[in-house]
Structures are given as structure tokens and as C-alpha cells.
Amino acid sequence: MNKKMIRYIVGSIIMLEAALLLLPILTAIVYGEWNTLRVFAGSALFCIVAGALLRGKKPENTTIFSVEGYVSVALCWVALSICGAIPLCVSGVLQNPFDAFFEIVSGFTTTGSSVMQSVEGAPRAILMWRSFSHWVGGMGVLVFMLALLPMAGPSSMHLMKAESPGPSVGKLVPKVRSTAKILYQIYFVLTVAMLVCMILTGCPLFDSINLTFATAGTGGFGVLDSSAAEYGAATQWVMTIFMILFGVNFNVYFLFYVKRFKEGMKSEEARAYLGIIASAVLLISVNIFYMVRNLELTVRQAAFQVASIITTTGFSSVDFDLWPEFSKGILVLLMFCGACAGSTGGGMKVSRLCIMAKTVMKELAFIIHPRNVRKTRFEGKTVEHEVLRSINVFLVAYLGIFVLSVMLISLDNFDFATNFTAVAATLNNIGPGLAKVGPTQNFGIYSNFSKLVLAFDMLAGRLEIFPMLVPVIYLLRKKQLS
Structure with a gap:
């Protein structure tokens, strides 16, 4: 294992975090929060x-393989969270x-708990740091670093694969760094578009910036205790639309970017x-209409909560725990x-569910017609056995972590609904x-x-186990072996 390169990557991430802290530092200056300014300045130093x-001199051997990629990503996210909690x-x-560690892990992993x-x-600088951590973690901090700095040449693809969500990750263009740049360009354009729309709805500027960061990263940290419930209908509709947009596979946007519109529109996962x-x-909407008695409000509440949950953003415009x-x-x-895979959202991913459903149908068809040879196809391509195997292993590991986590936090003796949905x-x-x-x-x-168990779950969920x-x-x- 190339330990020197792993140490170099982790050190680079920690130094990059110092640059990220400039935004809350600027916020503290704007709002005159001088004590908070000193805290963030000291943290950056x-x-x-x-x-x-930790970084030291760049190693002569910069080659990393799959295992180094996974270890580097895990250590980078833990180090990023520890420093970000300061x-x-x-x-x-x-x-x-x-509590501080739990909160910032929730931020970087775009969980929102x-x-x-x-x-x-x-302080507003603290709120900005929480929301900005969503934006940084949404696309991936290592992807961000790859977009800025040349790291390990062609082998840096192992870093992107280890950090990016989805059953399969590939390069949009031949160079990994160019792929990372394209992803962040799309991410930035969508973020700016949402910010403009939020301001046009009359949402205050500070709120607009924070909500845009949180929505883009599909995180969910707000600046009001009521989350999004106090904002107007126009603001909630903008948030709903952009939550859905940020949940789409960014490869689809890349296809639109290169004017392959038909191919993008045919995306099976989307x-x-x-x-x-x-x-x-x-x-x-049908189920809660009798409670609301207003068609527009019913659809808006249903659409907001559905978009928030499926994209794993976590905002709420109503207490849905009171729903039927x-x-x-x-x-x-x-x-x-x-x-979708390749989005800023979490969960098991629509692509995995589609492939698993098709695999089940294929096996059922095989039972009926044993001599019939059928291949699982997705997005117009044959799904390789390696992908099917990784999905099966992911599912087993996912269920194992889920069950173990529920059992461990049950030691606090809260009810099953609380523990089950806390892990979920x-x-x-x-x-x-x-x-x-x-x-x-x-x-x-x-x-x-x-809290440590749940923090591990957040990291495991964001990094695909x-x-x-x-x-x-x-x-x-x-x-x-030793």
C-alpha cells in the first residue's frame, strides 16, 4: 500500500479545508461577528x-490502486469532519x-440530521459553514480537489470511483481532471440558477444562499427552526424543482451539455x-387532501416532501409525522x-433498484424457460456480471450495517420507530x-x-459503504497474516 501517497492526499484535503473556511470568515466580517471570526481564523490556521x-513532500511514487483509493477517501472524510467540527x-x-462531530459529519455527508x-x-457564520459543508460534500470534496489540482495521474480515477455515488462511475472525457471540472461546472451553473430564482421569489439573500447550498448538496440544513415551512409558496416550489433537478444523474446534464439531447432524454434511470x-x-396528495382541503397546498406539500425525501435533502414544509x-x-x-446514481443525492439509488428488479425478472423468466438465454440490460447496455456482483454485495453490506446500527442505538432504549427511522x-x-x-x-x-454509530452510518451512506x-x-x- 502506498502509505506516503495516502498521507499526501489526506494532508492536501485538510489544507483545502482551510481555503473552504474563508466563506464563513467572510460572513463573520460582513455581519460583525468578531468572536466567531477569530474561531474560524484559528481553525483555518x-x-x-x-x-x-501531514502532507510533507510529494512522494516520488504517486501511483494508487483501488485499495489506496478507498482508504484515502475514508480517511479524508473523517479528517475533514474532525477539522470541520472545531x-x-x-x-x-x-x-x-x-455533538459538533455529528453535526459537521451530517453537513459534509449532506444528511441534514x-x-x-x-x-x-x-451566529450567521456558523449557519453558513453548516450549509456550505453540504455544497462541498454534495459533489465530493475529492472530486473538487481533482478539479483544481493534478493528483495521481490516471490512477486518480480510483479516488473518484471511491467517492462518487452509484453502482458504476466512469469518465465523461478521457482525463479524470477534465471530468471533475465538467461535473463542477454543471454543479456551479445549477447552483447559481437556483440562487437567482430564490432571490426572485423574495427570499432574503442570506436565507437564499444557505438554502441554495443545502439544496444543491441535497443536504437540508436550514436557517430557521421550522426548516422551510415559513417560506412562501413560490420559494417552496423553487426548492422542490431544484431538489428534483439535483437528484438527476449529472451524466444526463453532460449529454445536454454536448448537445446529445435525444440520448439524455432516453435515460432509463431518469x-x-x-x-x-x-x-x-x-x-x-389523494391521501392527505381531506386534511388540507386546498388542492394547490396539498400538491405543494406532497411534492415538497416527496422531493425532499427521495433526493435525501431533508427539508420539510410541514410536520409529515402527523400525516396518515x-x-x-x-x-x-x-x-x-x-x-439517481451520479447525483448529489443519497439512498440506494434508482439505478440499483432498476437493475435488481430486472435481475429478479430475468431469474423468474429463467425458471419458466430454463433454456432461454437472457441478459440484463440497462440504459441500452448489457449489465456486466461485475456490476451485478457489486450490487449484491452492496445490498448485503447495507442490510448488515442497518441491522447492527439499529441494535446498537437501541441500547438508549427509545421506541422502535425512532431507532429504525434514525438509522434509515x-x-x-x-x-x-x-x-x-x-x-x-x-x-x-x-x-x-x-451519535458515533449514526455518524458512521452517515459516512458509510455517503461513500456507498x-x-x-x-x-x-x-x-x-x-x-x-502477521
């Missing part, structure tokens, strides 16, 4: 020094280090994703579904769950141990 010491803890907003009792009294959203909105069980059941199912919300990077972790509640009720397991398995196997 710490990141520069710690990153430089301002939250030192500022006194979250004095418990476990919070332990803060109230956000309205927090059509399934939009079909699921339309069906869920229709079913929930049928509607809550649909939302829980959408938690597991997630958005964190492992799928949703944000709110039901019962005691519902849209009007928070995760502060859990013990420090449970394997990067968080590979370092553990590698160390165990190395210990056995």
Missing part, C-alpha cells in the same frame, strides 16, 4: 499547519465534541426516477430508494426520521456512543 505537516465546538454553539436545539440564535416522484406525489400512516409509509420507502435517515443521508427524530425534533436525544469497510477489513487481514 490549524488546518494549514496540520495539513502541511469551529462548532470552540465557538460554544455545540460544546460537546461528539441535527443535534442543535435551535438554529435561529446561532425516467424511472421522475416516474417514482410523480406516483408518490399523486398517492400522497399510508403517506408516512411511502416516505419511508422513498428514504431507501434515494435519487442517517444511512440514507435523509435528515429527519419519524417519532422522536421527526421533522420537528432532532438527534440530540441520543447518547454519545449512538465500501470505503468505510475496506480500511477495517485491510487492517484485520494484515493482523491475521
Whole structure:
């Protein structure tokens, strides 16, 4: 294993975080929050020094393989979260280090689960840092670094594959760095478009910036305790539309970018994703209409919550924990579904579900006609056995982590609905769950141990399970061999 290169990458990420802290520093200056300014400035200085010491001189051997890619990504995200939690803890907003770590992990993984009792009294620089962490983590911090810096040549594709969500990740163009740049250009254009639309709806500038960062990263941190409930209808519709847009596979936008419109419109995953959203909105609207008695409001509330949950954004415009069980059941199912592969959303991904459904149909057809040879096809291509195997392994690992996490946090002795949806919300990077972790509640009720378990779930969910397991398995196997 190329340990020197792993250390170099982790150190580079920590130094990059110092640059990211410039935005909350600027926010503190604008709003005259001088104590908070000192906290962020000190945190940035710490990141520069710690990153430089860890980074050292660039190794002569910059080649990394799959295992180095997974280990680097896991360590980078943990280091990023530890350093990112420093301002939250030192500022006194979250004095418990476990709370600060949980909160910033939730930010970078675009989960949106919070332990803060109230956000309205927090310094604006802190709120900006929370929301900006969503935007940074949405596309991936290593993808961002690859877009800026040449890292490990062609082998840096292992970093992108380890960090990017979805059953398969490929290069849009021959060079990995060019692919990363294209992804961030699309991401930036969509972000600016949403910000302009939010301002045009009359949403305050500070709120617009924070909500845009949180929506773009499909995170869900807001600046009001009521999340998005107090904003006007136009603002909520803009948020709904852009939540859905950021949940689409960015490869589709790339096809539009290169004027391959027909190919982009034929995306099987995108059509399934939009079909699921339309069906869920229709079913929930019918189910809750008797409670609302207003067609536009009913559809808006249903569409907002469906878009928020399936894209794993986590905003709420209404306390959906008060909805009928049928509607809550649909939302829980959408938690597991997630958005498209290659988007900023979490969950199991629509592409995986489509491929698994097709695999089941193929096996059933094989039972009926044993001599009939059929191949699983998706997006017009034959799904390779390697992809099917990785999906099956992902599902087993996912279920194993889910069950173990529910059992571990059950030691806090909360009800099953709370524990089940808490793990579902964190492992799928949703944000709110039901019962005691519902849209009007928070995760502060859990013990420090449970918060660490849920923080691991957030990281595992954002990084698609394997990067968080590979370092553990590698160390165990190395210990056995020794």
C-alpha cells in the first residue's frame, strides 16, 4: 500500500479545508461577528499547519490502486469532519465534541440530521459553514480537489470511483481532471440558477444562499427552526424543482451539455426516477387532501416532501409525522430508494433498484424457460456480471450495517420507530426520521456512543459503504497474516 501517497492526499484535503473556511470568515466580517471570526481564523490556521505537516513532500511514487483509493477517501472524510467540527465546538454553539462531530459529519455527508436545539440564535457564520459543508460534500470534496489540482495521474480515477455515488462511475472525457471540472461546472451553473430564482421569489439573500447550498448538496440544513415551512409558496416550489433537478444523474446534464439531447432524454434511470416522484406525489396528495382541503397546498406539500425525501435533502414544509400512516409509509420507502446514481443525492439509488428488479425478472423468466438465454440490460447496455456482483454485495453490506446500527442505538432504549427511522435517515443521508427524530425534533436525544454509530452510518451512506469497510477489513487481514 502506498502509505506516503495516502498521507499526501489526506494532508492536501485538510489544507483545502482551510481555503473552504474563508466563506464563513467572510460572513463573520460582513455581519460583525468578531468572536466567531477569530474561531474560524484559528481553525483555518490549524488546518494549514496540520495539513502541511501531514502532507510533507510529494512522494516520488504517486501511483494508487483501488485499495489506496478507498482508504484515502475514508480517511479524508473523517479528517475533514474532525477539522470541520472545531469551529462548532470552540465557538460554544455545540460544546460537546461528539455533538459538533455529528453535526459537521451530517453537513459534509449532506444528511441534514441535527443535534442543535435551535438554529435561529446561532451566529450567521456558523449557519453558513453548516450549509456550505453540504455544497462541498454534495459533489465530493475529492472530486473538487481533482478539479483544481493534478493528483495521481490516471490512477486518480480510483479516488473518484471511491467517492462518487452509484453502482458504476466512469469518465465523461478521457482525463479524470477534465471530468471533475465538467461535473463542477454543471454543479456551479445549477447552483447559481437556483440562487437567482430564490432571490426572485423574495427570499432574503442570506436565507437564499444557505438554502441554495443545502439544496444543491441535497443536504437540508436550514436557517430557521421550522426548516422551510415559513417560506412562501413560490420559494417552496423553487426548492422542490431544484431538489428534483439535483437528484438527476449529472451524466444526463453532460449529454445536454454536448448537445446529445435525444440520448439524455432516453435515460432509463431518469425516467424511472421522475416516474417514482410523480406516483408518490399523486398517492400522497389523494391521501392527505381531506386534511388540507386546498388542492394547490396539498400538491405543494406532497411534492415538497416527496422531493425532499427521495433526493435525501431533508427539508420539510410541514410536520409529515402527523400525516396518515399510508403517506408516512411511502416516505419511508422513498428514504431507501434515494435519487439517481451520479447525483448529489443519497439512498440506494434508482439505478440499483432498476437493475435488481430486472435481475429478479430475468431469474423468474429463467425458471419458466430454463433454456432461454437472457441478459440484463440497462440504459441500452448489457449489465456486466461485475456490476451485478457489486450490487449484491452492496445490498448485503447495507442490510448488515442497518441491522447492527439499529441494535446498537437501541441500547438508549427509545421506541422502535425512532431507532429504525434514525438509522434509515442517517444511512440514507435523509435528515429527519419519524417519532422522536421527526421533522420537528432532532438527534440530540441520543447518547454519545449512538451519535458515533449514526455518524458512521452517515459516512458509510455517503461513500456507498465500501470505503468505510475496506480500511477495517485491510487492517484485520494484515493482523491475521502477521
